[in-house]
Amino acid sequence: MLTFDGERIPERVVHAKGTGAFGYFEVTNDVSKYTYADVFNGVGKRTPLATRFSNAAQNLGGTDVSKELRGMAVKFYTKDGNLDILCLQTPVYLYRDPILFWSLLHAFKRNPQTNILVDATARWDFVTQKAAAMHTFFWTLSDYGLPDGYRRMDAFPIHTYEIYNKHGERHYVRFNFRTEQGFSFISNAQAAVIQGTDPDYFNRDLYNAIELGNFPAWRLEMDMMTPEDIQNVDYDPFDVTRLWKNGTFTTVQIGRLVLNKNVENNFRDVEQGAFNPGHLVPGIPGPVDFLFRGRRMFYRDTQNYRLGRNHNKIFINMPLYSKTYVRDGTPPTRLNMKNAPNYYSNSFNGPIPYVDEKRPMEKLQVLESNAVDLEPLRYFYNNVLESEAHRQRFIETIVLSLVPVTPPVLQNAIKILNLIDRDLGARVSIGLEVALEQRRAQQAVAAATPPPNLPRNTPTAEFAADTHLYPKNVQDVHK
Numbered sequence: 001m002l003t004f005d006g007e008r009i010p011e012r013v014v015h016a017k018g019t020g021a022f023g024y025f026e027v028t029n030d031v032s033k034y035t036y037a038d039v040f041n042g043v044g045k046r047t048p049l050a051t052r053f054s055n056a057a058q059n060l061g062g063t064d065v066s067k068e069l070r071g072m073a074v075k076f077y078t079k080d081g082n083l084d085i086l087c088l089q090t091p092v093y094l095y096r097d098p099i100l101f102w103s104l105l106h107a108f109k110r111n112p113q114t115n116i117l118v119d120a121t122a123r124w125d126f127v128t129q130k131a132a133a134m135h136t137f138f139w140t141l142s143d144y145g146l147p148d149g150y151r152r153m154d155a156f157p158i159h160t161y162e163i164y165n166k167h168g169e170r171h172y173v174r175f176n177f178r179t180e181q182g183f184s185f186i187s188n189a190q191a192a193v194i195q196g197t198d199p200d201y202f203n204r205d206l207y208n209a210i211e212l213g214n215f216p217a218w219r220l221e222m223d224m225m226t227p228e229d230i231q232n233v234d235y236d237p238f239d240v241t242r243l244w245k246n247g248t249f250t251t252v253q254i255g256r257l258v259l260n261k262n263v264e265n266n267f268r269d270v271e272q273g274a275f276n277p278g279h280l281v282p283g284i285p286g287p288v289d290f291l292f293r294g295r296r297m298f299y300r301d302t303q304n305y306r307l308g309r310n311h312n313k314i315f316i317n318m319p320l321y322s323k324t325y326v327r328d329g330t331p332p333t334r335l336n337m338k339n340a341p342n343y344y345s346n347s348f349n350g351p352i353p354y355v356d357e358k359r360p361m362e363k364l365q366v367l368e369s370n371a372v373d374l375e376p377l378r379y380f381y382n383n384v385l386e387s388e389a390h391r392q393r394f395i396e397t398i399v400l401s402l403v404p405v406t407p408p409v410l411q412n413a414i415k416i417l418n419l420i421d422r423d424l425g426a427r428v429s430i431g432l433e434v435a436l437e438q439r440r441a442q443q444a445v446a447a448a449t450p451p452p453n454l455p456r457n458t459p460t461a462e463f464a465a466d467t468h469l470y471p472k473n474v475q476d477v478h479k
């Protein structure tokens with residue numbers, strides 16, 4: 001009984017709800033002139049891997065069927081150690097400065113007062129305050145925000161990775177995992193039905209497909225630029241909030257990721273998984289941008305908290321071959337190399353720090369700008385949304401999400417939508433008028449019933465002026 005009482009560990013602070021599967025990566029093309037990473041070299045070579053798929057904002061018991069960011073995390077067990085590549089289903093990310101992470105998640109997860117998950121005012125407030133973030137937000141409000149299962153979405157590590165070959169020649173790449181199942185999506189109306197009957201729809205779909213031998217696969221390709229290209233484009237190719245412009249890069253296929261085995265135990269093989277983008281291998285030193293620098297630290301920290309200091313000794317996280325000087329600490333500590341010397345350096349074949357002498361050290365100069373640039377958003381609306389039907393569904397979803405938003409966030413959102421594109425602004429404004437009118441009519445009919453989304457309890461001017469930590473009523477209680 002006491003053992004059962006302690007069965008829970010903290011859920012992931014983000015991406016808590018998910019599922020996983022095992023598989024392999026097979027090299028299909030010779031990319032040795034771009035990288036000497038063992039995992040991507042030798043046509044036909046297979047490397048075992050573990051994956052985890054997730055929804056970014058849901059808690060463990062949440063629903064799969066919501067329009068939001070989704071993750072596909074891959075741990076390649078390579079001969080040179082683990083390579084973890086963490087992807088989202090959007091090819092862009094919300095901001096460049098890692099410090100914004102907690103603000104984003106506070107705005108996008110549960111309201112601290114009502115404990116309701118979708119606080120539309122907070123979400124729109126966050127993205128309209130930092131307009132570059134609207135690009136990723138747009139992707140999630142479009143059909144791409146709710147694919148028909150994890151199997152049918154593409155996945156992008158987003159950052160521009162540095163890679164180099166055995167001669168130390170560099171390239172800069174954006175990796176793309178393209179689903180071989182083909183992209184398809186769930187409409188808002190279908191989502192409402194599935195939500196009521198099968199909130200684990202995504203988990204079930206992946207598990208069943210693998211169990212039936214219908215193994216899902218993704219093609220891994222990379223968009224590439226040389227160091228010269230990088231310095232000659234008229235945008236910052238390390239900027240995670242925007243796409244690389246068409247015509248400025250070439251694309252090369254590397255191989256295929258195939259999932260062919262379900263996990264035996266979700267807690268052991270998925271919940272305890274610690275995917276860390278800082279786990280890189282020789283030949284792929286990784287992204288050099290500021291956001292990634294933050295991410296190199298955050299994952300280790302959160303996993304120390306969630307799983308303990310020795311989380312890389314949990315079976316699912318262990319590299320194929322590993323040596324360590326760590327003998328003590330929070331369990332698991334069994335596989336700790338027992339009586340081998342626990343000091344560095346030693347005469348008994350202990351591990352030595354990894355120094356890659358092939359890695360070129362010259363600095364790059366790239367175009368950087370902190371100006372607010374709405375051009376990627378205009379491009380998304382007019383070009384990435386490939387049809388009028390898709391644009392219409394996108395506008396309907398925006399309208400739906402703006403209905404509960406309170407002023408002045410609402411006015412700000414309309415203003416920015418107009419600045420992005422007049423057609424977009426006008427169509428959202430008209431749709432919103434109609435939706436608000438309908439809501440007013442519904443409220444008049446059912447005056448006693450509270451609306452499904454209560455407006456955010458925005459701080460009043462009086463509250464904002466109050467220099468005390470607590471609002472008045474709490475101070476009264478403490479008197």
Ligand code: HEM
Nearest residue numbers: 012015052071072073086087088093098101157158298302
């Ligand atoms: C400042 C930026 C970011 C921070 C601070 C951050 C932080 C985190 C944290 C704390 C977790 C939970 C990890 C765990 O408990 O094991 C997580 C999970 C995840 N992150 Fe990020 N993240 C950031 C940006 C990104 C980006 C740009 C991507 C993808 C391109 C990404 C993809 C993922 C994925 C896929 C997971 C789920 C991993 C799993 O399945 O266990 N994150 N992130």
